[in-house]
Amino acid sequence: MGCDSERILRDLKRALKSDNIRAEVIKIIKKYDNKRPPDRKKEPNFKLKAGRSYFINEKHRNISYEIFNKVIEKGYKGLCISRKKESEIEDMYGVSCARHIWLSSIKSPSSVSLGDLAKLLAITKEFLNTLESGERGVIMIDGAEAIILHSDFTRFIRFIQAIKDSVSERKGVLIIPINLNTLTEKDAEILRSELIEIPTKK
Numbered sequence: 134m135g136c137d138s139e140r141i142l143r144d145l146k147r148a149l150k151s152d153n154i155r156a157e158v159i160k161i162i163k164k165y166d167n168k169r170p171p172d173r174k175k176e177p178n179f180k181l182k183a184g185r186s187y188f189i190n191e192k193h194r195n196i197s198y199e200i201f202n203k204v205i206e207k208g209y210k211g212l213c214i215s216r217k218k219e220s221e222i223e224d225m226y227g228v229s230c231a232r233h234i235w236l237s238s239i240k241s242p243s244s245v246s247l248g249d250l251a252k253l254l255a256i257t258k259e260f261l262n263t264l265e266s267g268e269r270g271v272i273m274i275d276g277a278e279a280i281i282l283h284s285d286f287t288r289f290i291r292f293i294q295a296i297k298d299s300v301s302e303r304k305g306v307l308i309i310p311i312n313l314n315t316l317t318e319k320d321a322e323i324l325r326s327e328l329i330e331i332p333t334k335k
Contacts, residue, residue, distance in 0.1 A: 186297040186307035188328040197310035198226035204271040215275040236276045247283035250292045261303040270305040277311040
């Protein structure tokens with residue numbers, strides 16, 4: 134079953150619990166009839182390769198989530214680690230067919246503290262290692278700037294290096310959106326030495 138089919142079924146189940154079912158169904162029809170991927174015109178003509186780790190220099194995450202969605206549509210299993218809640222990501226970018234980890238100090242079954250890089254690393258490794266034979270995974274880390282603020286760049290880059298090695302071994306894909314303007318020139322160069330930059334059209 135495709136991602137859109139799963140979203141529609143989930144929304145319909147919610148509608149059946151509503152007092153005004155007809156209004157809710159009409160709302161769902163309009164939602165999926167008018168749905169358009171964000172910033173499609175800005176989508177870079179760039180092919181990702183299995184086993185590689187990438188970063189995208191962008192303040193807003195439209196292109197990154199567009200690419201993340203497309204990799205999932207190709208059959209990859211998705212893991213999204215983000216400062217945004219799962220509901221926000223679904224509403225803003227149309228991502229729902231992925232496991233979600235919320236970077237937050239608020240404790241919940243799906244949240245992890247921004248400073249707990251050991252736990253985040255364990256989650257990414259567990260995600261990749263539990264994929265079935267023939268399956269591949271794509272990991273999105275949306276919150277690099279916040280992670281760096283709660284630790285430091287050196288810890289962050291070591292964290293990324295460890296994930297990068299696991300992704301390479303398991304033939305997955307790693308995508309990290311980040312605004313390079315938040316880094317020093319030296320730190321930006323280190324990041325470029327570790328990850329492949331996905332070019333974006335201005």
